[in-house]
Amino acid sequence: MTYMITSQCIECHRCESLCPTGAITRNEHQYQINSERCNDCVGHYAVPQCWAACPTNGGCVPNLATLPHSLAEKPSSDYWDNWFYTYEHLVSRLNANQPSAYWQRWFDTYSQALTKQLQTPTSVGANV
Ligand code: SF4
Ligand code: SF4
Incomplete structure (x- = not known):
């Protein structure tokens, strides 16, 4: 499973610098997470940093479409x-x-x- 950024994102920029795999980037409209690069922070942190640091209630959420x-x-x-x-x-x-x-x-x-x-x-x- 990976994580995804939703329309609830307020563009606080926290997650982009915290991501250990460089999976988070910003296009001309919004932040996005590359599911090929996101590894749930495994090997780096005990909890996914984007999800843990997000100040919104639903700006960064588990991407259920990528569940096994x-x-x-x-x-x-x-x-x-x-x-x-x-x-x-x-x-x-x-x-x-x-x-x-x-x-x-x-x-x-x-x-x-x-x-x-x-x-x-x-x-x-x-x-x-
Ligand atoms: S879960 Fe970790 S690796 Fe995946 S996007 Fe968030 S910070 Fe980056
Ligand atoms: S931490 Fe949350 S609100 Fe901030 S840029 Fe990332 S997804 Fe958006």
Whole structure:
């Protein structure tokens, strides 16, 4: 699923600069979201930034037309068609969720501190 900008948009310009994928642009009439570039902010933020930052009640909303067909449309009667579609969708979402530089640094620092702590002799042994 991606997000879309509606006629409720008041052109506050917030979402354009917040979008991590460059999916939001403005044509001569209004802001729009390129559904090919929007990835729901996966891998960048926990919540979609355009939706979270929009000061209106409905200027930026989920685009239901881009929901997986198993959710947006009448489910297929074929069980395995639905199963494979959902599986492929989830795998593509997981592949898009790359670790950020922030979390990579966090894990590096944490593992170094843990290694140092494990290599330090305990004070109990030193006093005996
Ligand atoms: S959900 Fe995220 S990636 Fe998609 S348009 Fe909004 S800010 Fe950009
Ligand atoms: S944050 Fe909302 S009101 Fe502001 S430009 Fe984006 S869609 Fe429009």
